[in-house]
Amino acid sequence: MALSARPQPRQRGLETAEKVRKAALRLFAASGYAAVSMRDIATQVGVQPGALYNHFPTKQHILKDLMLSHMADLLTAWDTADFPDGTDPIERFVRFHIRYHLERADEVFIAYMELRSLDAENFAFVEAERRRYETILTEILSEGAASGRYHIDNAKVTTRAIIAMLTGIPAWYRPGGDLSKEEIETLYLNMVRKSIAAETKNNPGNPDTGDRMA
Amino acid sequence: MALSARPQPRQRGLETAEKVRKAALRLFAASGYAAVSMRDIATQVGVQPGALYNHFPTKQHILKDLMLSHMADLLTAWDTADFPDGTDPIERFVRFHIRYHLERADEVFIAYMELRSLDAENFAFVEAERRRYETILTEILSEGAASGRYHIDNAKVTTRAIIAMLTGIPAWYRPGGDLSKEEIETLYLNMVRKSIAAETKNNPGNPDTGDRMA
DNA sequence: ACCATATTAATGAACGTTCATTCATTTAGC
DNA sequence: GCTAAATGAATGAACGTTCATTAATATGGT
Numbered sequence: 001m002a003l004s005a006r007p008q009p010r011q012r013g014l015e016t017a018e019k020v021r022k023a024a025l026r027l028f029a030a031s032g033y034a035a036v037s038m039r040d041i042a043t044q045v046g047v048q049p050g051a052l053y054n055h056f057p058t059k060q061h062i063l064k065d066l067m068l069s070h071m072a073d074l075l076t077a078w079d080t081a082d083f084p085d086g087t088d089p090i091e092r093f094v095r096f097h098i099r100y101h102l103e104r105a106d107e108v109f110i111a112y113m114e115l116r117s118l119d120a121e122n123f124a125f126v127e128a129e130r131r132r133y134e135t136i137l138t139e140i141l142s143e144g145a146a147s148g149r150y151h152i153d154n155a156k157v158t159t160r161a162i163i164a165m166l167t168g169i170p171a172w173y174r175p176g177g178d179l180s181k182e183e184i185e186t187l188y189l190n191m192v193r194k195s196i197a198a199e200t201k202n203n204p205g206n207p208d209t210g211d212r213m214a
Numbered sequence: 215m216a217l218s219a220r221p222q223p224r225q226r227g228l229e230t231a232e233k234v235r236k237a238a239l240r241l242f243a244a245s246g247y248a249a250v251s252m253r254d255i256a257t258q259v260g261v262q263p264g265a266l267y268n269h270f271p272t273k274q275h276i277l278k279d280l281m282l283s284h285m286a287d288l289l290t291a292w293d294t295a296d297f298p299d300g301t302d303p304i305e306r307f308v309r310f311h312i313r314y315h316l317e318r319a320d321e322v323f324i325a326y327m328e329l330r331s332l333d334a335e336n337f338a339f340v341e342a343e344r345r346r347y348e349t350i351l352t353e354i355l356s357e358g359a360a361s362g363r364y365h366i367d368n369a370k371v372t373t374r375a376i377i378a379m380l381t382g383i384p385a386w387y388r389p390g391g392d393l394s395k396e397e398i399e400t401l402y403l404n405m406v407r408k409s410i411a412a413e414t415k416n417n418p419g420n421p422d423t424g425d426r427m428a
Numbered sequence: 429a430c431c432a433t434a435t436t437a438a439t440g441a442a443c444g445t446t447c448a449t450t451c452a453t454t455t456a457g458c
Numbered sequence: 459g460c461t462a463a464a465t466g467a468a469t470g471a472a473c474g475t476t477c478a479t480t481a482a483t484a485t486g487g488t
Contacts, residue, residue, distance in 0.1 A: 165382075230463080261463095264467090
């Protein structure tokens with residue numbers, strides 16, 4: 001069988017496939033996967049509904065494309081993030097996480113909210129990627145605890161607590177609001193640092209307070 | 215206009231309206247409002263779709279009912295929560311929040327995820343209720359900071375950070391998992407206490423670390 | 429440089445299905 | 459027999475997807 005030359009994409013302006021991704025991203029983030037129709041997406045792209053199927057075989061494939069590329073981007077961005085020498089690992093992680101999640105708010109929102117709209121195979125894959133990301137922080141915490149710089153009762157739980165705290169920021173942050181991104185980073189970094197601090201005058205040794213609710 | 219006697223509901227077993235609420239709650243939490251059909255709800259209730267309209271005028275009204283009663287329940291539960299004398303306010307809030315959110319995971323999940331599925335009026339109402347709830351914690355933090363027991367840079371941001379941290383628990387907690395609810399409460403209470411502690415040996419005075427990302 | 433051809437993408441109409449909702453009628457308790 | 463609730467069938471609209479056709483582009487031969 002002879003090899004046939006691959007024809008180039010037409011590439012006038014933004015490719016339609018990319019427009020579809022952008023439109024779907026915005027619409028899914030605003031209204032949710034199930035509430036967005038292929039007609040809605042087509043309208044945003046400026047094309048008839050049938051044309052979408054030249055680029056994605058189903059609506060589900062659009063969602064899968066957005067979520068898988070988001071997870072890959074997140075992990076790649078961490079691997080290639082550049083910080084000044086001497087920046088400690090916690091600061092790196094906190095600043096990176098906040099910046100990435102504020103810059104890619106729609107992607108992050110969809111990756112969290114639409115997990116249940118993914119079919120089983122892709123769901124499992126995205127969850128595994130998320131665990132890889134969480135493990136980055138867990139290892140930072142574990143190493144800091146082993147060296148005595150931090151006091152951490154449970155590195156996995158602390159990981160989830162910190163990530164949940166940071167991931168909540170895009171839900172209320174608005175550009176032009178009271179706080180700049182830099183101020184937010186500083187506030188959260190301080191809270192995170194304190195929450196894992198080796199010792200606290202108010203809380204020497206983290207006494208187990210037990211369960212005293214009536 | 216004469217007052218007519220209110221006929222009693224038939225009350226054989228669970229009322230249908232209550233069954234509808236329970237079924238919708240479970241289905242909305244599992245699949246999302248937009249992905250659940252009135253037929254799905256009717257099937258769960260064990261009734262024909264048309265029968266639902268004897269109890270709720272539209273699908274949107276079912277969601278509104280669930281969300282408004284959840285917010286009312288949350289605030290009432292806080293007002294009537296009973297703790298031993300001497301339990302400090304932070305401990306009260308952290309334990310209350312965790313317990314309520316683990317016991318009513320579906321309601322909490324829907325109240326967060328389906329805000330965007332509410333029409334404008336009900337959206338505004340739920341948001342206002344949410345702010346009322348957040349204010350409870352903000353005032354605890356502000357008073358503690360004013361008295362010197364806590365060091366807090368920004369009470370509103372700290373409120374959101376703590377609530378996001380705690381609200382993340384139901385996303386991973388599973389009964390019978392590694393940690394009991396009591397252990398989880400203790401872990402999170404310790405982290406919260408440290409994060410608002412007046413002083414930390416590692417972090418004297420919360421130095422502003424500035425912005426040093428490349 | 430040019431035409432013929434192969435290839436890609438868009439159209440516009442249609443497919444069958446499912447949606448929320450309505451309603452005349454039947455059923456069952458007071 | 460009155461009243462509230464359930465049925466079962468129907469409504470029109472919207473859904474994801476398909477497809478024959480048309481338009482537009484790049485490639486290969488000359």
